[in-house]
Amino acid sequence: MARPREFDMDTAVDGAMQIFWRLGYAATNLPELLHAMGVSRGSFYKAFGDKHSAYLAALDHYDRTCIGSAVKLLCDRSIGDGAARILRLFEQTGCGESVAPRGCFVCNAMVELGPHDPAVAKKTAAMSNRLQAAIYDALGDVPGLNPYDTESRHRKAAIITRLYLGAQAMSKTGDRNADWKNLLGELLNRRIA
Amino acid sequence: MARPREFDMDTAVDGAMQIFWRLGYAATNLPELLHAMGVSRGSFYKAFGDKHSAYLAALDHYDRTCIGSAVKLLCDRSIGDGAARILRLFEQTGCGESVAPRGCFVCNAMVELGPHDPAVAKKTAAMSNRLQAAIYDALGDVPGLNPYDTESRHRKAAIITRLYLGAQAMSKTGDRNADWKNLLGELLNRRIA
DNA sequence: ATAATTAGGAACCAATTGGTACAAAACAAA
DNA sequence: TTTGTTTTGTACCAATTGGTTCCTAATTAT
Numbered sequence: 001m002a003r004p005r006e007f008d009m010d011t012a013v014d015g016a017m018q019i020f021w022r023l024g025y026a027a028t029n030l031p032e033l034l035h036a037m038g039v040s041r042g043s044f045y046k047a048f049g050d051k052h053s054a055y056l057a058a059l060d061h062y063d064r065t066c067i068g069s070a071v072k073l074l075c076d077r078s079i080g081d082g083a084a085r086i087l088r089l090f091e092q093t094g095c096g097e098s099v100a101p102r103g104c105f106v107c108n109a110m111v112e113l114g115p116h117d118p119a120v121a122k123k124t125a126a127m128s129n130r131l132q133a134a135i136y137d138a139l140g141d142v143p144g145l146n147p148y149d150t151e152s153r154h155r156k157a158a159i160i161t162r163l164y165l166g167a168q169a170m171s172k173t174g175d176r177n178a179d180w181k182n183l184l185g186e187l188l189n190r191r192i193a
Numbered sequence: 194m195a196r197p198r199e200f201d202m203d204t205a206v207d208g209a210m211q212i213f214w215r216l217g218y219a220a221t222n223l224p225e226l227l228h229a230m231g232v233s234r235g236s237f238y239k240a241f242g243d244k245h246s247a248y249l250a251a252l253d254h255y256d257r258t259c260i261g262s263a264v265k266l267l268c269d270r271s272i273g274d275g276a277a278r279i280l281r282l283f284e285q286t287g288c289g290e291s292v293a294p295r296g297c298f299v300c301n302a303m304v305e306l307g308p309h310d311p312a313v314a315k316k317t318a319a320m321s322n323r324l325q326a327a328i329y330d331a332l333g334d335v336p337g338l339n340p341y342d343t344e345s346r347h348r349k350a351a352i353i354t355r356l357y358l359g360a361q362a363m364s365k366t367g368d369r370n371a372d373w374k375n376l377l378g379e380l381l382n383r384r385i386a
Numbered sequence: 387a388t389a390a391t392t393a394g395g396a397a398c399c400a401a402t403t404g405g406t407a408c409a410a411a412a413c414a415a416a
Numbered sequence: 417t418t419t420g421t422t423t424t425g426t427a428c429c430a431a432t433t434g435g436t437t438c439c440t441a442a443t444t445a446t
Contacts, residue, residue, distance in 0.1 A: 002392035003442040024305060026219035030434060041435085042394050051434065101308060107362050111304040112217060114365030115294060125366040155379040158370065159352075165362045166355030169300050172307030173318040177351065186348040189382060194414040195422035223404060234405085235424050244404065 005043065012037040012047075014065075017058040021105040024112050025055055059123045062105045066093075067127050074134040082138035082145075083184065084193040086160060090167070090180040104168035106131075111169070132161040144190055159187065198236065205230040205240075207258075210251040214298040217305050218248055252316045255298045259286075260320050267327040275331035275338075276377065277386040279353060283360070283373040297361035299324075304362070325354040337383055352380065 019028050019036035030051065034044055037054075048054040070089060079085050093104070110124040136157035140147040147153070167177060177183065185192045212221050212229035223244065227237055230247075241247040263286065267278050286297070303317040329350035333340040340346070360370060370376070378385045 001444045040395050108304055110366045111301055111362050121366040155376050159376055162359030163355045166359030169304050169358045173303045173314040183348050196412040233425050
């Protein structure tokens with residue numbers, strides 16, 4: 001009963017995520033954002049309301065896609081034990097050898113907007129908690145590590161989550177730490193995989 | 194033989210550091226920056242050149258002051274052994290109970306500008322390296338930890354540095370992890386202090 | 387067909403952006 | 417006091433900012 005939208009909603013949100021991820025919120029201006037989303041000005045304001053709402057939608061999209069696959073990876077027993085899965089997470093996204101380091105959108109968002117934007121703070125905190133919970137679960141499946149010492153598991157999960165975010169931050173200056181096998185081995189006090 | 198400047202250079206740079214630290218580079222506009230520095234427009238452009246140069250000066254100031262005292266703390270044997278000193282670092286700056294979390298300026302800068310600004314990337318990388326080196330040194334003074342296993346020390350220092358930066362990032366969403374004694378104890382595999 | 391409803395896109399907007407120009411002012415050396 | 421040099425503050429600037437208006441286009445229901 002009305003004109004259908006010509007752009008694909010998911011593609012647009014994904015484009016928004018890409019550019020916000022790469023440039024940050026403040027440094028992304030409207031023309032660039034619209035180009036990345038493949039949407040014209042009118043459609044954008046009709047569909048999203050304003051720049052800030054588009055940013056929140058991009059964060060949700062990141063949660064669904066990137067955080068989602070990270071959690072799935074950490075749960076995938078076909079990869080190996082919990083330590084192998086955590087190692088895989090770091091090797092894949094924890095600042096590998098990619099030429100253009102995007103880092104982690106969650107890290108970017110919490111650092112840039114966390115203290116000034118309650119909505120962003122809430123979403124990013126939820127995402128890092130989700131990641132930490134998945135790491136905690138994976139730690140329950142590490143041979144030689146007592147899965148019933150939940151205190152220790154929680155502490156290790158907290159450490160690894162912060163290690164991950166810190167590595168993401170440092171990757172933005174060109175830091176490449178490919179030695180995750182030994183680093184995580186040091187942390188878990190055992191050889192991995 | 195000329196008119197002396199009326200503002201204090203160090204105070205101005207410190208003011209610039211404060212506002213950039215709190216708001217970030219892009220989100221700090223010139224009027225706010227000038228107010229924080231206590232300098233008028235004309236004086237600002239004469240003394241600093243432009244906004245970006247002022248940001249670099251603020252980063253250098255952070256290196257001299259905050260990073261400097263962190264390094265000094267890590268070297269201060271009157272505090273206790275290396276583990277106690279590292280613990281102190283986290284308790285003091287690793288997102289304590291302060292109401293308004295500023296996080297770490299190095300973390301902010303590398304995340305916001307690292308990939309797009311070589312000068313910022315270089316300075317922030319240098320500062321995180323400086324911190325990591327001081328942590329490495331402190332690890333040489335932890336009873337029960339073999340100081341001659343330099344490989345392990347380097348790995349532990351790398352982990353702790355990233356743990357630190359990750360905690361700084363998460364502090365911006367309100368995350369308060371006051372349990373550093375147990376977390377670092379878990380990491381170093383021994384009771385601390 | 388036509389009415390109703392929504393998307394699209396360009397023109398437009400006030401406000402703000404970082405940065406410049408320049409003249410008045412404040413000092414030191416002569 | 418005069419001269420030379422630098423600082424200061426204001427007025428000004430073009431460009432850009434995020435956002436709105438409004439007319440046209442495209443579709444469905446009747």
